[in-house]
Amino acid sequence: MKAKITLKDIARELEVSISTVSKALKNSEEISRDTKEKVQAFARLYNYKPNNIAISLKNKRTKNIGVVIPDIVHHFFTTVIRGIEKYANAKGYNVIVCLSEESFDKEVINMEMLANGSIDGFIMSLSSETQAKKDYNHLKEVTEQGIPVVLFDRITHEVDCDKVIIDDKLGGYLATKNLIEQGKRKIALITTDDYLSVSKARGEGYRKALVDSGLNIEESRILKLPTMEMDEERIRDFFESIEFDAVLCVNEIFAVFSMRVALEKGLKIPEDVAVIGFTNGLLSKYANPSLTVVAQHGEKMGEISAQMLIDKVESEKEEETFQTKILEPTLVVRDSTFN
Amino acid sequence: MKAKITLKDIARELEVSISTVSKALKNSEEISRDTKEKVQAFARLYNYKPNNIAISLKNKRTKNIGVVIPDIVHHFFTTVIRGIEKYANAKGYNVIVCLSEESFDKEVINMEMLANGSIDGFIMSLSSETQAKKDYNHLKEVTEQGIPVVLFDRITHEVDCDKVIIDDKLGGYLATKNLIEQGKRKIALITTDDYLSVSKARGEGYRKALVDSGLNIEESRILKLPTMEMDEERIRDFFESIEFDAVLCVNEIFAVFSMRVALEKGLKIPEDVAVIGFTNGLLSKYANPSLTVVAQHGEKMGEISAQMLIDKVESEKEEETFQTKILEPTLVVRDSTFN
DNA sequence: GTGTTTAACGAAAACGGTTTCGTGTTAATA
DNA sequence: TATTAACACGAAACCGTTTTCGTTAAACAC
Numbered sequence: 184m185k186a187k188i189t190l191k192d193i194a195r196e197l198e199v200s201i202s203t204v205s206k207a208l209k210n211s212e213e214i215s216r217d218t219k220e221k222v223q224a225f226a227r228l229y230n231y232k233p234n235n236i237a238i239s240l241k242n243k244r245t246k247n248i249g250v251v252i253p254d255i256v257h258h259f260f261t262t263v264i265r266g267i268e269k270y271a272n273a274k275g276y277n278v279i280v281c282l283s284e285e286s287f288d289k290e291v292i293n294m295e296m297l298a299n300g301s302i303d304g305f306i307m308s309l310s311s312e313t314q315a316k317k318d319y320n321h322l323k324e325v326t327e328q329g330i331p332v333v334l335f336d337r338i339t340h341e342v343d344c345d346k347v348i349i350d351d352k353l354g355g356y357l358a359t360k361n362l363i364e365q366g367k368r369k370i371a372l373i374t375t376d377d378y379l380s381v382s383k384a385r386g387e388g389y390r391k392a393l394v395d396s397g398l399n400i401e402e403s404r405i406l407k408l409p410t411m412e413m414d415e416e417r418i419r420d421f422f423e424s425i426e427f428d429a430v431l432c433v434n435e436i437f438a439v440f441s442m443r444v445a446l447e448k449g450l451k452i453p454e455d456v457a458v459i460g461f462t463n464g465l466l467s468k469y470a471n472p473s474l475t476v477v478a479q480h481g482e483k484m485g486e487i488s489a490q491m492l493i494d495k496v497e498s499e500k501e502e503e504t505f506q507t508k509i510l511e512p513t514l515v516v517r518d519s520t521f522n
Numbered sequence: 523m524k525a526k527i528t529l530k531d532i533a534r535e536l537e538v539s540i541s542t543v544s545k546a547l548k549n550s551e552e553i554s555r556d557t558k559e560k561v562q563a564f565a566r567l568y569n570y571k572p573n574n575i576a577i578s579l580k581n582k583r584t585k586n587i588g589v590v591i592p593d594i595v596h597h598f599f600t601t602v603i604r605g606i607e608k609y610a611n612a613k614g615y616n617v618i619v620c621l622s623e624e625s626f627d628k629e630v631i632n633m634e635m636l637a638n639g640s641i642d643g644f645i646m647s648l649s650s651e652t653q654a655k656k657d658y659n660h661l662k663e664v665t666e667q668g669i670p671v672v673l674f675d676r677i678t679h680e681v682d683c684d685k686v687i688i689d690d691k692l693g694g695y696l697a698t699k700n701l702i703e704q705g706k707r708k709i710a711l712i713t714t715d716d717y718l719s720v721s722k723a724r725g726e727g728y729r730k731a732l733v734d735s736g737l738n739i740e741e742s743r744i745l746k747l748p749t750m751e752m753d754e755e756r757i758r759d760f761f762e763s764i765e766f767d768a769v770l771c772v773n774e775i776f777a778v779f780s781m782r783v784a785l786e787k788g789l790k791i792p793e794d795v796a797v798i799g800f801t802n803g804l805l806s807k808y809a810n811p812s813l814t815v816v817a818q819h820g821e822k823m824g825e826i827s828a829q830m831l832i833d834k835v836e837s838e839k840e841e842e843t844f845q846t847k848i849l850e851p852t853l854v855v856r857d858s859t860f861n
Numbered sequence: 862g863t864g865t866t867t868a869a870c871g872a873a874a875a876c877g878g879t880t881t882c883g884t885g886t887t888a889a890t891a
Numbered sequence: 892t893a894t895t896a897a898c899a900c901g902a903a904a905c906c907g908t909t910t911t912c913g914t915t916a917a918a919c920a921c
């Protein structure tokens with residue numbers, strides 16, 4: 184086992200000072216050609232690499248980004264991480280991922296762990312518990328300490344920071360409008376309680392599209408589940424209790440499961456029932472039939488979030504201006520609707 | 523903006539030395555009751571939290587784990603991360619995730635970035651390029667430096683370190699045997715080139731099951747794609763070129779797509795064609811029909827990997843004993859096969 | 862009164878770098 | 892010859908902790 188070599192080691196071996204070694208390795212003008220070559224050759228030979236921790240302590244910059252998200256098994260979040268990684272890595276940053284698992288407490292604990300010097304800034308999406316509690320003190324504390332935060336997708340307007348969202352209302356609108364244009368009139372909506380910011384906005388888009396087209400909003404055609412968790416029984420019961428010729432769901436899973444229930448009832452997709460979901464993941468692409476969805480462009484979202492964060496981290500001036508970027512969702516038409 | 527407070531700040535305000543503050547906060551016996559209470563009260567009031575970076579530098583321990591994986595959008599890896607997170611967080615560790623994107627170079631760069639003090643150990647799964655090149659010098663260098671490494675799933679035996687794998691050969695065997703027991707005789711296999719350790723093992727299980735049952739191995743019934751990337755055209759062509767009554771695929775996506783092709787050909791699943799895939803993800807569960815798979819227990823794998831790594835990191839003695847844990851895959855029977 | 866113990870605290874080194882500010886030597890200039 | 896500038900390098904502070912090893916003064920023993 185050969186331990187890592189330090190500046191001190193090099194200095195001792197070469198009988199120069201630590202400062203000289205440091206400068207020589209940075210190709211400083213201060214150091215003579217001879218010495219520089221000698222030091223650099225020695226460093227290369229022994230594969231010297233500066234200790235990141237020491238540099239972080241000195242610079243008060245870690246080149247680490249903390250990402251706190253509710254879940255990692257959902258395709259959307261996974262694509263966002265990929266986008267963050269892509270941009271961050273290109274800029275020389277590492278990504279520390281923490282999972283809140285939809286728990287307020289875990290979100291707080293994770294943030295506190297990271298906020299004590301481990302990261303230069305946060306990119307996060309709120310847990311459902313946090314959105315339900317409306318308690319954002321952990322976010323406020325962090326921003327007050329001067330640590331930049333970028334909120335994406337599941338955000339709150341109660342915290343002053345940069346934000347990246349998609350226009351979920353528009354997404355709901357586009358999807359519903361599309362169904363109406365196909366001649367559907369009895370459009371069901373499977374969503375979650377309104378405390379989830381995205382569900383609420385999607386529902387608003389759905390309602391607006393109906394109203395704009397002169398259709399009634401039938402509350403009985405709207406199923407609000409408590410969380411994004413699958414509940415097969417309630418969805419089955421729901422379909423037994425209503426008449427419908429189309430279904431809009433706030434995620435992929437609800438939508439794919441809805442298709443299964445419809446098929447089991449002997450209904451044809453999209454003739455008898457058209458289905459649209461949110462999130463353009465593997466599930467949508469490979470479902471039978473393939474699923475029309477509102478794509479959220481998670482990777483793009485991740486890239487933009489990372490860019491906004493790193494801009495803030497690296498900007499000297501302490502600006503107190505925050506922006507909210509709104510991405511446009513797009514409809515990806517597949518076989519669960521007509522085209 | 524209130525900046526974080528340091529020991530020095532507390533010392534100045536209270537007119538004691540830094541050492542006294544440090545000891546008081548750790549409840550040292552050396553410090554008087556009075557002083558301790560004064561310091562602790564002050565620290566609480568100003569919400570003092572020690573700087574992680576400084577502690578890392580001192581202890582030469584970061585409480586960070588580096589995870590380097592080929593991809594994050596695949597369900598299997600995502601469940602492994604979740605398992606790692608779970609165990610690591612409970613032990614007070616953070617997880618730094620880096621994506622190699624199946625590229626050798628990115629794998630090397632990511633490891634080098636992290637190996638200079640940012641992490642206490644690595645958990646990783648090899649990129650396909652690395653497995654193809656059979657170049658493991660970056661791993662060897664890291665282990666020689668005394669940084670513990672745990673390899674999972676896509677491993678190599680050329681590096682001395684702890685390993686966690688599932689018995690992929692057994693997985694292939696169980697699946698194939700199951701198909702044979704259902705009366706299937708013309709079982710196709712869709713896999714990748716042998717350089718991917720897992721594909722190779724799964725193929726071996728497939729062959730063994732056939733031989734054990736007295737069936738011939740028809741090489742024409744085996745499709746080897748270059749990578750795990752989807753290639754719809756080659757899979758379609760493959761199905762045109764052979765006779766088959768069952769398909770075993772080394773991942774979910776190939777399997778679900780195979781089902782679609784079969785359905786398009788008017789074949790019934792599982793009567794005309796039974797299908798089994800690897801990875802018990804969302805896709806399998808919500809596909810129509812639902813897909814029988816060999817479950818890899820990714821979360822368990824992640825937990826065990828984290829446990830092995832942290833054990834090594836925290837053990838004082840420098841043991842040179844490495845173990846390989848082999849998890850048993852299980853068959854999850856759904857509607858794409860009989861049961 | 863002298864020597865020893867103990868309690869309570871501080872100085873300083875250490876972790877591994879970066880950076881500012883000397884300082885001694887040599888060469889160029891007045 | 893005296894002054895100055897350029898060059899090449901080192902000492903030391905600093906980032907925020909932890910920890911060892913004094914040090915001081917009071918308390919105690921004899």
